[in-house]
Amino acid sequence: MFSKETIDLYHSIRAPQSVMDAIDRKMDQPAATSSKRKNILSPVLAAAACLAVILWAGVLSPESDMLIVNGNKISNAAVAVYDENASRSAVAFASNNAFSLTLSLPKNSQALSVSIGELLESEDSVKSGRNFTWLIPSATEETTATLTFSIDEKVLSYTLHADTNGVWYMEKTSN
Amino acid sequence: MGHYNISKPTIEMIYNRYADMLYRLAYTHLSSQSDAEDAVSDVFVTYLQTAPAFRDEEHEKAWFVRVLINKCNDLHRKKAVRAYTPLEEVVHMEHVDEESSDVLHAVQRLPEKYRAAVLLHYFEGFSVDEIAKIQKSTTAAVKMRLMRSRGLLKAQLKGAEH
Numbered sequence: 128m129f130s131k132e133t134i135d136l137y138h139s140i141r142a143p144q145s146v147m148d149a150i151d152r153k154m155d156q157p158a159a160t161s162s163k164r165k166n167i168l169s170p171v172l173a174a175a176a177c178l179a180v181i182l183w184a185g186v187l188s189p190e191s192d193m194l195i196v197n198g199n200k201i202s203n204a205a206v207a208v209y210d211e212n213a214s215r216s217a218v219a220f221a222s223n224n225a226f227s228l229t230l231s232l233p234k235n236s237q238a239l240s241v242s243i244g245e246l247l248e249s250e251d252s253v254k255s256g257r258n259f260t261w262l263i264p265s266a267t268e269e270t271t272a273t274l275t276f277s278i279d280e281k282v283l284s285y286t287l288h289a290d291t292n293g294v295w296y297m298e299k300t301s302n
Numbered sequence: 303m304g305h306y307n308i309s310k311p312t313i314e315m316i317y318n319r320y321a322d323m324l325y326r327l328a329y330t331h332l333s334s335q336s337d338a339e340d341a342v343s344d345v346f347v348t349y350l351q352t353a354p355a356f357r358d359e360e361h362e363k364a365w366f367v368r369v370l371i372n373k374c375n376d377l378h379r380k381k382a383v384r385a386y387t388p389l390e391e392v393v394h395m396e397h398v399d400e401e402s403s404d405v406l407h408a409v410q411r412l413p414e415k416y417r418a419a420v421l422l423h424y425f426e427g428f429s430v431d432e433i434a435k436i437q438k439s440t441t442a443a444v445k446m447r448l449m450r451s452r453g454l455l456k457a458q459l460k461g462a463e464h
Contacts, residue, residue, distance in 0.1 A: 128452060129424050133402040137425050139394040142325035142342060143335075147317060149343035154306060154313075154350060209307070209353040226355055266355065294352045 194274075194285055195231040196297055201285055205296040208287070226266035226295070228287070230259045236276045243272040263287075273300070306350040317346065320363070324370045327421055330410055331374040335387035341373040348373075360432070367428075368436045371418055378414070408458040416451040419444055 194201045196208045210226050230246075232239070234256045239246055244263035263272060271288045284301040324345060328338035348369055356362040389406055390398055409420055418437065422428040423444075428436070433444045 129405065130402065132399045133405045134425055136393055136395060136398065136402040137326060137330070137406060137421075140322075140326040140329055140392050141394060142321040143339070146321060146325060146339050146342050149339060150313070150317070150346045153343060153347045207352055210355050289355070294354045 193233060194283070194299070196228050201297050201299055203299050205298040208295050208297045210295070226263040226270075228261045228297075230261055230274075232257045232259065232276060233278055236278050238282075239274075239276045241272060241274050243270065246274075261287075307353055308350055313346065313350065316349065320366045321346075323426060324366060327367065327370055327418075327426070328374055329387070329392055330406070330421055331371075331414070331417065332377060333387065333410055334385050335392060336385050337377050337381070341370060341377055344373050345370050364432060364436050367422065371436070375414065404459065405455070408455050411458065412451055412454060416447050416454065419447040420451045420455075423448060 196206070199206050199208065208228055210228065236257060239259075241261060244261060247260045247262065249258040249260065261274065263270065266289070269289075271286060274285045274287070276283055282301060283299065285297055286300045287295065287297045289295045321342060324342045325338055328341040329335065332338050332341065345366060349366070354365060356365065389403060389410075409417060412420060415437065419433055422433050422436065423430065430441050430444045430448070433439075434441045437444065
């Protein structure tokens with residue numbers, strides 16, 4: 128259908144250095160912004176942090192059924208989650224479909240179960256609630272897994288699933 | 303590397319693996335060097351932000367192509383006027399064969415879905431099944447697009463001769 132000359136001409140189009148420069152800029156943008164503002168905002172931030180602690184302790188009670196995955200609170204809206212080990216080594220992950228997530232659960236959570244894989248509790252769980260690593264040995268984009276636990280006689284369920292782009296999402300599926 | 307969880311060596315490795323292919327596809331879709339640069343850099347930023355998990359390299363490659371095509375379509379919708387860059391300015395060949403240049407221009411003028419199918423199949427070596435997955439379509443529909451594309455290209459190139 129197409130001559131070798133045409134295909135060679137097409138393949139002679141190459142990404143200019145400016146593409147990598149643009150990626151570098153975009154990658155560095157948030158970090159640069161926060162470091163510039165750090166000195167100016169430090170006293171303000173310190174005061175705001177104190178106020179937040181006072182409010183948290185005295186007025187607002189923390190949600191008792193909070194599940195946190197990779198630092199993100201999981202609610203009824205799907206939140207993108209990622210495998211921290213995979214992002215450190217894309218090559219290793221390419222040959223291994225295992226998927227793992229770091230979870231933080233409230234201290235008084237009980238009867239934990241997962242539909243696929245296993246939960247490993249970490250040793251630093253006493254101070255900061257209960258921390259786990261959820262290992263799913265062979266994850267694909269068709270995988271849908273659930274995590275269930277009970278707290279104060281309430282049973283909570285969360286679902287983990289991937290979209291067709293391979294992005295993983297987690298959401299609360301119980302009320 | 304900023305606030306992302308992917309290391310600089312990893313992103314460089316992924317960049318070296320896909321940047322040229324994505325840029326070729328983006329330029330041929332958008333006919334604009336600056337828009338192609340935006341589309342490709344946006345794809346890598348999406349990769350950094352979502353750190354998707356891939357089954358294998360084929361899955362990874364398809365993800366990059368699918369996200370790129372979506373970015374190109376977004377740019378098409380958002381920007382009515384774009385800075386046009388002639389093909390001769392982006393190819394790296396000492397002598398540009400006029401016939402090959404005419405064929406690539408004809409590919410650029412194909413409807414979007416036809417153009418993507420032609421580029422991926424004939425120029426990037428993707429199978430019909432892989433393209434169907436990328437375009438969220440069926441194998442039969444991709445085969446039909448390729449067949450119609452061949453007809454359109456022949457008509458365009460025949461018209462150019464006269």
